[in-house]
Amino acid sequence: MNSLKQYIINIKNSYTIGKRINHDPYFKKTSVETRIEIEKGPRRTVVINYLLSLTPAQNYLEIGVRNPEKNFNRINCKNKISVDPGIEYEENPVDYKMTSDDFFRKIRKGNIEIDKKIKFDIIFIDGLHLANQVERDIVNSLDFISKTGFIILHDCNPPSQFHARESYDFLNSPARNFWNGTTWKAFYKFRHEKLLYSICFDTDWGVGVISKTKYAGFNNLELPMGNPYFEFNSHLKNKKFYMNLQNFHDWNKTLK
Numbered sequence: 001m002n003s004l005k006q007y008i009i010n011i012k013n014s015y016t017i018g019k020r021i022n023h024d025p026y027f028k029k030t031s032v033e034t035r036i037e038i039e040k041g042p043r044r045t046v047v048i049n050y051l052l053s054l055t056p057a058q059n060y061l062e063i064g065v066r067n068p069e070k071n072f073n074r075i076n077c078k079n080k081i082s083v084d085p086g087i088e089y090e091e092n093p094v095d096y097k098m099t100s101d102d103f104f105r106k107i108r109k110g111n112i113e114i115d116k117k118i119k120f121d122i123i124f125i126d127g128l129h130l131a132n133q134v135e136r137d138i139v140n141s142l143d144f145i146s147k148t149g150f151i152i153l154h155d156c157n158p159p160s161q162f163h164a165r166e167s168y169d170f171l172n173s174p175a176r177n178f179w180n181g182t183t184w185k186a187f188y189k190f191r192h193e194k195l196l197y198s199i200c201f202d203t204d205w206g207v208g209v210i211s212k213t214k215y216a217g218f219n220n221l222e223l224p225m226g227n228p229y230f231e232f233n234s235h236l237k238n239k240k241f242y243m244n245l246q247n248f249h250d251w252n253k254t255l256k
């Protein structure tokens with residue numbers, strides 16, 4: 001086929017796809033949901049710095065950093081450690097250029113210059129956003145978080161099943177390139193742990209917080225699990241309760 005013919009076919013195809021998308025209610029609804037989420041505040045950095053200010057914080061760990069100007073460099077804490085294998089940001093100016101699994105393995109084995117007994121006041125988990133990896137990151141973090149500290153997880157509140165897709169690179173999704181992955185599943189699962197307390201701030205795509213201490217407004221869920229198959233649409237109906245979804249400013253007022 002000559003290239004002009006192919007060119008015309010491509011134009012026709014993209015016109016048809018565009019027309020289909022314009023009439024697809026999922027695309028319309030999802031783009032509204034994306035806009036609403038983007039407009040929410042405060043951003044994760046404000047939440048993290050606020051939680052750090054509640055404890056005499058010394059040590060902060062961030063798993064998954066990308067461009068440190070966006071969050072890591074703005075965190076107010078004496079000792080800060082950054083871990084990232086450099087998948088999304090070529091410069092990757094972090095302390096430990098490796099996956100979170102490798103990082104925790106090396107601390108345990110004493111293969112890096114961090115005390116095996118270190119306790120962090122905040123561990124911010126924002127690496128690979130797939131439930132099984134996030135679950136491992138939480139399990140590892142529980143060994144290195146202080147009794148009063150906070151494990152914080154970004155992207156716990158995807159507004160739609162399209163934002164919560166497993167594959168980031170499915171760009172024909174109604175959520176376009178906005179992606180929260182399946183972090184929500186790991187957070188929801190840990191909400192059922194009796195000795196852990198959690199809250200999810202309804203801002204910046206869901207800032208989930210887990211602690212061994214029962215802070216005001218933090219709670220957990222009783223077994224059996226209400227959504228044992230982790231179905232997104234069941235989750236959506238009950239997520240305020242399931243995730244202990246709270247407005248950050250309202251929660252903050254209750255502390256005063």
Ligand SMILES: C[S@@+](CC[C@H](N)C(=O)[O-])C[C@H]1O[C@@H](n2cnc3c(N)ncnc32)[C@H](O)[C@@H]1O
Pocket residue numbers: 044062063064065066067070071072083084085086087088089098099100101126127128133
């Ligand atoms: C969403 S970005 C982090 C954003 C950053 N925390 C912020 O607040 O601006 C996710 C990062 O996780 C990194 N990443 C991917 N897989 C990882 C893994 N297994 N362990 C640690 N980091 C990982 C990617 O390289 C990417 O830089």
